[in-house]
Amino acid sequence: MVKNAIETNNLTKFYGKARGIENVTFSVEEGEIFGFIGPNGAGKSTTIRTLLSLIYPSSGSAKIFGMDCNKQAPEVLKRIGYLPSEVFYYDGMKVKDLLNYSASFYKKDCKKRIQELSERMNLDLNKKIDDLSFGNKKKVGIVQGLLHSPDLIILDEPTSGLDPLMQQTFFDLLEEENKRGAAVLMSSHILGEVQRLCNRVAIIKEGKIIKLEKISTLQEASYKRFKFEIQNEIPKDYFAIKGVNDLKVEGKTHSFIFKGDINTITTKLSNVRLTNLWADEPDLEEIFMHYYSKEV
Amino acid sequence: MNIYKHELKVNLKSTIMWICVISGLASLLMLFYPILSKDMDSFMEILDNLPPAMKGLIGIAAANILTPLGYYGFAFLYTLLFGAIQSMNLGIGIVSKEEREKTADFLMTKPVTRVKILTAKLLSVLTIFIVTNIVYTIVTAAVVTSMADGDLDTGKFMLINLSLFLVQLIYFSIGLVISIAMKKIRSVLSISVGLVFMFFAISAFAVKSADDKLRFITPFQYFKTDTILAEGNYEMAYVITGTLIVIASIVTSYILYKRKDVHSV
Incomplete structure (x- = not known):
């Protein structure tokens, strides 16, 4: 022990x-x-x-x-x-x-x-x-x-x-x-x-x-930072679903941190026409911020 | 032992300074004795015309001032005053300076109990007092003996001087317990000088007042030189009171210090 x-x-x-x-x-x-x-x-x-x-x-x-x-x-x-x-x-x-x-x-x-x-x-x-x-x-x-x-x-x-x-x-x-x-x-x-x-x-x-x-x-827990540009306007709260944090919408650019099953996002994304897409690992700072601002 | 040595080193300069101040002042005042003794009548007249409170501050019966030892008793008042400030400074500063100078984090995360820290500090202060008093006694003995043409009542002289040591112990322990009980001490000197002058003022008031009980409030009045000169001993009631104050303050200091939170910067 x-x-x-x-x-x-x-x-x-x-x-x-x-x-x-x-x-x-x-x-x-x-x-x-x-x-x-x-x-x-x-x-x-x-x-x-x-x-x-x-x-x-x-x-x-x-x-x-x-x-x-x-x-x-x-x-x-x-x-x-x-x-x-x-x-x-x-x-x-x-x-x-x-x-x-x-x-x-x-x-x-x-x-x-x-x-x-x-x-x-x-x-x-x-x-x-x-x-x-x-x-x-x-x-x-x-x-x-x-x-x-x-x-x-x-x-x-x-x-x-x-x-x-x-x-x-x-x-x-x-x-x-x-x-x-x-x-x-x-x-x-x-x-x-x-x-x-x-x-x-x-x-x-x-x-x-x-x-x-x-x-x-x-770091591993499936946290992903998504960012994409869309062709046509979608409702601002389109991605405001469970697991999404730090959602920001600036014109046609949407970005957020997501924790959960990635397929939930890809399914939702399939209904949207994109012009660009980024998906990467958030650093600890972002995860930390997100814990801080949302949980407890 | 390391803390003890460290404290002595840290306090070396100020101790030398205090020894010079106390011994120097007493010697300087003694130098006036030959001048005054030549013209004693007019000096007595001045003393008689002083307001009672001033007489209280001078703190000695007029008749006593005629002899070298009696005059020394008058000079000794200022020795007591500055000796009290020295000891009050040490009492308030010895522990609180670690917090103020932010060295408490260093010292108190070392493998040593707080009881040992406090004991080492107390022993170093005791050493400082003993050295101060020995040097002071040697210097004043030389000066007073020369004034008295070799005719000096050593017993009474020593009793007067020993009261410096005792009064210092009392003021030190009062300062110590105050500093540990208080959350933060910003300036040692202003608190210690303030407290000492408060006791000094009470002392003047106590002399004037007919009520003897007032004397218990101020350690300046515990060992009256008049009494020592007249009777050749201390008054038991005040010796006991002083002892009790020292014991109670030191014991309380240990208890409080053991449980005190050391706050960060």
Whole structure:
């Protein structure tokens, strides 16, 4: 049986009366790369911060490697590497001082790994953190999160501020860590990066998980984007049938995303004279948008 | 141990500054003693003509000011005032600065319990206070002894100075519990200075008032130099009150800190 790195059970957090997350239940298997997508304010950070015991759940529970996130926080945190969405470190400290301070919390020698990682990330250890650009601070965050070879890497909006080349290096690093056996939980509102890295995603909206799916299923589920030009006018709602979303009619051009039996569409199309036709795979973003705007 | 060391490093500069301010101010005020003692009669006259509230702020019986140690007791009032600001700053800042400077996410996702974090921070502050008080005592002992021509009641002098340490502990613990109970602290200095001056104002009022109970409200009045000079000891009721405030504040701080949500940026 595959063991779970993370397992949450009806995790709920209210800030006073304001909703944080409600009944969030999901699990991340060991060795898996799991994505968490949703717009800002959906509850991604709240979930992550609860897992890290930075905040305490109103109800429900979360386990990491079989241990309770709150009650056994130090044990759990030993095995986690965390990169927050925005990195802030102590003023006046040099990069290497900060990294050594970070390493001092783990009972292992991290010197070699610090050296390796900073070389990979092209990070100058002797600079003062105050003098670093946003992107370079982010690199400090990455090294800081990986220097103790954690078994679970948690990333909150990891790529903001990194240039594409560094992003690539970072993703390579994550994939290496993953091959080594580390599970990864990353939150993002950029679907491309989730699509690239993750095995499974949870889509979170207004504090609730509305969909848990394998990336492959999400892309494979027969979603098609149709677009065509017609010769003669047809009623605007001609294609407004079940399974059709994002229907747009501009003059003689009709377009929509369709989920379901394609023959339904081809049958309807056979009654229409076309001048042009496009049919292709919608990207995850479109599928995602469509879930967001229509379901729940 | 790593958090303890880190805190000492972070607070090194401000500690040096505070030590200079407190020791410097007390020494500076002491330098006026030889001038004043030469012309004590007219000085007493000025003191007598002050409005009662001002007398309260000066906070020492006029008769005591004639001796070097008595005059030191008057100067010590300002030591207490600035010492209180130093300790209130530390109390309000030591935990809240992690949230304000957004380093809480770093520290609190390390494998260490919050109890250990708070304990390390408390020990570092205790170290800072001890160092501050030792340096202060060495400096003022030298200055006061030279003024007193070597004739100094060491016991009373030490009792006065020890009260700085005790008052600092009280203000620190009050600041700590306030900062942890509050959701967000925007500016440490404005809150700490505000609170200290509030206690200072109450203190002036307490001196003027016949009601002794008022003295319980302000830690500035717990260890009166007049009493120390006259009786050579502290008043038990206030020592107990101070101890209870420190214990209650620290225990409450631990309880609150253990359950506190650390919010994101």
